[in-house]
Amino acid sequence: MALGNTVYNLLFKKTSSFMLTVAVGAFAFERGFDKLTDYVWESHNKGKLWRDIKDKYE
Amino acid sequence: MQSVSNYSTTRGWSKSKKACMTTLGVLAGGAGALLYALESSYVQAGDLELHPPHLKWSHSGLLDSFDHASIRRGYEVYKNVCAACHSARFICYRNLVGVSHTEAEAKREAEEIMVEDGPNEKGEMFKRPGKLSDTFPSPYPNEEAARAANNGAYPPDLSYITMARHGAEDYVFHLLTGYMDPPAGVQIREGLYFNPYFLGGAIGMAQALYNEIIEYEDGTPATQSQLAKDVSTFLKWCGEPEHDTRKRMAIKAVGLMTILTAALFYLKRYKFSSLKTRKISYKPSSKDN
Numbered sequence: 001m002a003l004g005n006t007v008y009n010l011l012f013k014k015t016s017s018f019m020l021t022v023a024v025g026a027f028a029f030e031r032g033f034d035k036l037t038d039y040v041w042e043s044h045n046k047g048k049l050w051r052d053i054k055d056k057y058e
Numbered sequence: 059m060q061s062v063s064n065y066s067t068t069r070g071w072s073k074s075k076k077a078c079m080t081t082l083g084v085l086a087g088g089a090g091a092l093l094y095a096l097e098s099s100y101v102q103a104g105d106l107e108l109h110p111p112h113l114k115w116s117h118s119g120l121l122d123s124f125d126h127a128s129i130r131r132g133y134e135v136y137k138n139v140c141a142a143c144h145s146a147r148f149i150c151y152r153n154l155v156g157v158s159h160t161e162a163e164a165k166r167e168a169e170e171i172m173v174e175d176g177p178n179e180k181g182e183m184f185k186r187p188g189k190l191s192d193t194f195p196s197p198y199p200n201e202e203a204a205r206a207a208n209n210g211a212y213p214p215d216l217s218y219i220t221m222a223r224h225g226a227e228d229y230v231f232h233l234l235t236g237y238m239d240p241p242a243g244v245q246i247r248e249g250l251y252f253n254p255y256f257l258g259g260a261i262g263m264a265q266a267l268y269n270e271i272i273e274y275e276d277g278t279p280a281t282q283s284q285l286a287k288d289v290s291t292f293l294k295w296c297g298e299p300e301h302d303t304r305k306r307m308a309i310k311a312v313g314l315m316t317i318l319t320a321a322l323f324y325l326k327r328y329k330f331s332s333l334k335t336r337k338i339s340y341k342p343s344s345k346d347n
Contacts, residue, residue, distance in 0.1 A: 037309045045123040048116060049302075050156055053127050056276075057160050 108254040110225040110232040117294070121309065123302045124295055130158035131274050132292025135285050137167075138272045140216060143208065143263070145196035148217035149296050152190040157295065164190055171195045209249045211262025220290075220297040227290040229255065234286040237265040 011021040046052060068076060116125040133154065136146070151168035155161045168188035173195075176183035188195075197213075198204035205212050220226040232255045240252035240259075250260040267285045274280050295301065 033310070033313065037313055038306070040309055041121070041123070041306045044121050048123050048125045048127070050126045050158070053130075054160065057163060 107257050107259060108232075108236070110228040110255055113228055113231060115227065115291070115294075117291070117301065121305060123305065125291060126158055127276065128288050128291040129295045131276065131278060131284075132288035132290070132295075133158055134272060134274060135267075135289040136216070136292055139266050139285075140289065141194065141197065143197055143204075143213040144216045145198070145213075146194045146216045146296060147196050148193065148215070150191060150193050151188065153299060155190070157299070158292075161190075168192055209262055213263065216293055216296065218297045220294045222297075226297075227294040230290040230293055231286050233261075234267050234289070235283055 010017070012018050042049065042051070068079075071079075115122075116128065117123060151164050154164045154167065159167065168190055171188040171192070172185045173188045173192050174183055175186050178184055198207060201212055214222075220230060223229045225232070233253060236253050236255045237251060238254070240246050244252065244259065246252050246260050250262060251264055252259055253261045267282050267289075269281050271285070272280055278284060298304075
């Protein structure tokens, strides 16, 4: 519970810090989520995508 | 469960009536499932042409992208074989950039063709080498010219051909590799060819793909089935250039929806917990006491 309290006092208690947490959290989540899903896509299709074969033609 | 069965409309039924209704329900459901299975099965004996079986393409799966090396080879096949009779007038050279060719290569491909442009300052039309924004050249100026040159048969535009035919790329592949001698009793007119995958069986296009008719620049053995597979992949890409983006976005969408579903499920349970655990106490009172 101590962690929950710290998080609450630090991030969620004041409206200003809460809004900042939402904005920064959305940005960080978006970056991380995109990286993760793109990694899934690129590793699943390794060798078939243009990025895998373009070195041969440049 | 107890309260549900108390309110059930079948509570008053006898055991035999229940069994009878259950049997009827199972029979009706089974007949429906059978009808659906027959309707959606590949065996459509009412038609005379052969339906192409589904092949395992490198882009078949839910998460599978196009094989871009195959698209590049398919473009070679299209350019050297199909383009002699078929147009693909909705595809531009710029579409190849970042898919099968680099920008410099796509520019070189475009410069190989001559495009009519104009008018210039004298009001005359002139020819210039193609640019990235130009579409693939059409072999005939219009449909009538195409028909006149091909025995009355119109070679369809190939831009969206996989979207326009049942069986999509399976159909294209089997049509290209399915040429054979007509079976006994089937008469094929002069200038037509027998192909069981073509509606009616008699097709105006002669067999176009044979082993080693072109040489791939990446050294892949150019067998007939390899040529057909590559050009089918290329045409599939022509028809659905957004294919890869679509599947990549599907991963993101399914991932996000999963997180949202879990969060909403928790929120619902959280909000309802106080409603579902409350008890209403009712104390009857009268004016007497």
